[in-house]
Amino acid sequence: xxxxxxxxxxxTSCEHTVExxxxxxHYLRDFCGLTGxxxxxETGICGACTVLVDGQPVKSCTMFAVQxxxxxxxxxxxxxxxxxxxxxxxxxxxxxxxxxxxxxxGMIMASVHLLAQxxxxxxxxxxxxxxxxxxxxxxxxxIFDAVNQAAGQSARITGxxxx
Amino acid sequence: xxxxxxNRRLFEPRSLRDALRMLRDExxxxxxAGCTDLYVSLNxxxxxxxxxxxxxxxxxxxxxxxxxxxxxxxALATHTNIMxxxxxGKRLPMLAAACxxxxxxxxxxxxTLGGNVANASPAGDTLPVLAAADAVVVLASxxxxxxxxxxxxxxxxxxxxxxxxxxxxxFDIPAVHGRQWFRKVGTRAAQAISKVVMAACDDDRPRIAVxxxxxxxxxxxxxxxxxxxxxxxxxxxxTLVDEITxxxxxxxxxxxxxxxxxxxxxxxxTEFGMS
Ligand SMILES: Cc1cc2nc3c(=O)[nH]c(=O)nc-3n(C[C@H](O)[C@H](O)[C@H](O)COP(=O)(O)OP(=O)(O)OC[C@H]3O[C@@H](n4cnc5c(N)ncnc54)[C@H](O)[C@@H]3O)c2cc1C
Ligand code: FES
Ligand code: FES
Numbered sequence: 001x002x003x004x005x006x007x008x009x010x011x012t013s014c015e016h017t018v019e020x021x022x023x024x025x026h027y028l029r030d031f032c033g034l035t036g037x038x039x040x041x042e043t044g045i046c047g048a049c050t051v052l053v054d055g056q057p058v059k060s061c062t063m064f065a066v067q068x069x070x071x072x073x074x075x076x077x078x079x080x081x082x083x084x085x086x087x088x089x090x091x092x093x094x095x096x097x098x099x100x101x102x103x104x105x106g107m108i109m110a111s112v113h114l115l116a117q118x119x120x121x122x123x124x125x126x127x128x129x130x131x132x133x134x135x136x137x138x139x140x141x142x143i144f145d146a147v148n149q150a151a152g153q154s155a156r157i158t159g160x161x162x163x
Numbered sequence: 164x165x166x167x168x169x170n171r172r173l174f175e176p177r178s179l180r181d182a183l184r185m186l187r188d189e190x191x192x193x194x195x196a197g198c199t200d201l202y203v204s205l206n207x208x209x210x211x212x213x214x215x216x217x218x219x220x221x222x223x224x225x226x227x228x229x230x231x232x233x234x235x236x237x238a239l240a241t242h243t244n245i246m247x248x249x250x251x252g253k254r255l256p257m258l259a260a261a262c263x264x265x266x267x268x269x270x271x272x273x274x275t276l277g278g279n280v281a282n283a284s285p286a287g288d289t290l291p292v293l294a295a296a297d298a299v300v301v302l303a304s305x306x307x308x309x310x311x312x313x314x315x316x317x318x319x320x321x322x323x324x325x326x327x328x329x330x331x332x333x334f335d336i337p338a339v340h341g342r343q344w345f346r347k348v349g350t351r352a353a354q355a356i357s358k359v360v361m362a363a364c365d366d367d368r369p370r371i372a373v374x375x376x377x378x379x380x381x382x383x384x385x386x387x388x389x390x391x392x393x394x395x396x397x398x399x400x401x402t403l404v405d406e407i408t409x410x411x412x413x414x415x416x417x418x419x420x421x422x423x424x425x426x427x428x429x430x431x432x433t434e435f436g437m438s
Contacts, residue, residue, distance in 0.1 A: 001172060007197045020173040020215070023202075043203045050269055056243075059269045064172060067195075067219055110268065132267015 005069045008062035009034065010078030018065050025049040027065035028075055035036030036076040036105050040134075048135030050106035051075050057113045059106075059132075079112060087150040088112050099137035107133050111147045120151050172214045174321035179221055179303065179332065183194050186328045187305040192216040194330055196239055197273035199266070200282040224332055229253060230411075232338035238277025239329040242266070245276060254356035255296065257338060257343035257362050263289045264347045277331040283321045284356070288347055291362035293334060294372035301327075301333040310335070335380075341365040344431045358415045361427045365435050371428065376409040376420050383407070386428070396432045400425040 002017045009032055022054035023042075028034045028051065042061045049060045052074040068106045079086040088111045092098060098104040107130060114121060114129035121129065126147045127140070135143060174192060176182035186192055187377035194216045195201055219222065224239040227248045234254050236245065242262035245251050251259050264335070265271060265288050279287045282302070298313040302325060313334070317323050325331065347360040360374040368391040374380040384401045394402065 003173065014244065018265075042206050047267065047269060056272045057269045058273050059199075062197070062199050062270075062273060064173070067198075067217060075263070083258075088213055129268060132269045 003066050005066050007068050007070060008072045010074060020066050021066060022065045023061050024051070024063040024065050024073075025060035026069050027068075028060060028073070030132045031065075034075050034077050038102055038103065038105055039104075043054065046103070047106040047110065048103050050133065052109060052113060055113070055116070057110050057132075061121075073111070075076075076108055081110070086112065086152040088115065088147065090149035090153075092143070093145035095142050095145040097138065097143045097151055103133060103135040103137075107135065107143055109152065114147065115151055121147070123148065174214070174216045174372075175277040175322070178217075179223060179330075182216060182218065182221065182330065183303060183328075184306040185216055186330065189214070191327045193284060194218050194281070196275040196278040196280075196281075199270050199274040200278060217320045218330070218346070219412065226333075234336045234388040235334065236276055236334045238333055238395075239275050240277075242274050242276070242279075243268070246271065253291070255339060255343070257295070257339075257345040257364065258289065258292045258336075260345040261292045261347070261360075261362065262400065264288055264345075265334070276316060276334065280334075281325065281331055282325075283317060283323055283375060285320065285379050286356045286360065286375040287380070288357060288360050291360055291372035291374045292345060292378050292384050293336070295364055296336050296339050297336040297370070298337075300325075300331055302329045304329045308332075314382055315377035316383060318437055339366060341362045341367075342435055344434060346427050346430065359420050359423045359427060361424065361431065363428075363431050363435075369432075369435075371431075373407060373424055373427075376407040376424055381407065390405045390432075390437075396429050396437060399432060400429055403428050 002019050004017050006015045014032055020025060025037055028037050037051055037060060038048040040048035044059050044062045050057050052058045053071050088108050095125055110130055110133050118125060123144055126144045173186050174187055192214050197219050218239060221239060224237040226237045227240055228235050234250055242265045245262045246259050265274060276289055280288045286342055293313045300311045300313055300316050302309050311324055342365050344363045347357045349357045357375050359376060363371040369387055371383045371387055374381055383403060383406050384400055385406045387404045390399050403419050404425050407424055409417040411417050
């Protein structure tokens with residue numbers, strides 16, 4: 001029995017009729033065409049599918065699209081402004097925070113929230129904030145460097161993530 | 164999603180009363196809270212049910228408030244809500260410590276206390292805290308409310324006294340005097356199921372609970388009694404090793420779990436200033 005859903009994705013309203021079984025991550029990819037959000041494990045472990053729901057990071061494979069009805073969703077596509085990378089994206093670029101790039105959208109969304117909570121985290125706090133995200137390539141070290149660089153520019157962070 | 168071409172039905176109650184009526188009239192329904200456990204079983208195809216009851220919007224079940232000298236925590240309170248609650252930090256710091264160890268931030272934002280308990284995994288990290296704190300599970304159905312001591316809630320591996328027409332609505336936790344202690348041992352905190360998890364408090368007498376060492380979380384009445392009558396740490400370790408019945412499984416061996424549980428107990432008692 002398809003159900004209508006209406007939500008805001010990256011500040012654009014989206015309305016579709018979806019089967020209740022459609023996961024938020026598949027909704028974003030298949031209905032909204034936003035394939036930046038990756039699907040890794042589909043069991044809540046890897047964090048590749050992390051998006052912000054009302055500013056809070058969640059794994060979008062652990063949520064049905066119909067449960068996001070009425071909420072505000074931010075994906076990796078929604079954080080650059082006017083062609084300028086978000087400081088966290090710039091950090092990943094400058095510090096080689098990615099190799100294959102599979103974990104990157106989730107890492108970046110989790111990091112955006114981390115810096116919104118704590119503008120100058122220690123390396124331990126960065127590791128703690130990203131412990132729900134797995135990377136099989138980088139060994140994490142360059143990811144932490146990337147977040148650290150972005151933190152240095154936190155004054156420029158526009159506050160995509162709330163709370 | 165694998166194994167799910169079937170027609171799933173979703174019920175969206177507007178209030179707790181609505182939800183309880185739906186459970187009575189449309190049941191059996193599978194309650195959905197943060198879904199961090201549910202999707203895993205859906206995806207593995209181990210959950211065949213196709214009719215769901217979405218609790219997520221029932222904000223009234225998310226309250227964390229004082230109850231006498233204790234705390235009452237709504238079943239839908241997330242691990243993040245609990246970690247951030249000043250009241251929990253003051254009155255039940257061992258619960259905040261447990262929630263802090265659950266998953267990463269994404270799982271903490273969605274996973275709920277009610278889901279951790281109802282999911283009934285013997286490795287659930289909040290379970291030893293609720294057991295050591297002598298919590299009471301508040302269950303509601305269309306017929307009314309009943310209150311079950313947490314230590315009588317589980318009846319076996321993944322089995323509890325909760326009926327299909329009931330929901331957990333809250334946990335009432337009486338005041339815990341004395342010190343509180345929590346420790347989880349696993350491979351990678353955010354992703355791993357605990358190998359051994361322990362919570363303890365030294366109210367007028369010590370109360371100790373362990374998870375992952377049996378089919379359900381357990382209190383340790385013999386070890387507690389030994390300690391209450393002045394046993395040394397070494398004696399208490401020996402009593403604990405006899406008292407628990409862990410198994411070998413893919414995460415670790417029974418022998419390892421016995422040893423780690425005994426070490427945790429020793430660490431806890433040392434931190435409580437015993438010898
Ligand atoms: C990557 C990952 C890491 C995790 N790490 C940990 C960890 O470190 N420690 C840990 O303990 N757990 C962990 N978990 C498991 C899970 O996140 C927790 O058990 C969480 O608290 C479950 O809550 P939920 O609201 O998501 O439950 P749901 O998945 O919504 O529900 C779980 C079960 O409880 C039932 N249920 C939910 N709420 C109620 C209610 N109010 N009344 C009656 N029945 C109800 C549901 O029907 C279902 O059977 C992890 C999960 C993942 C995916
Ligand atoms: S795809 Fe969602 S956590 Fe791995
Ligand atoms: S860059 Fe390949 S998984 Fe992280």
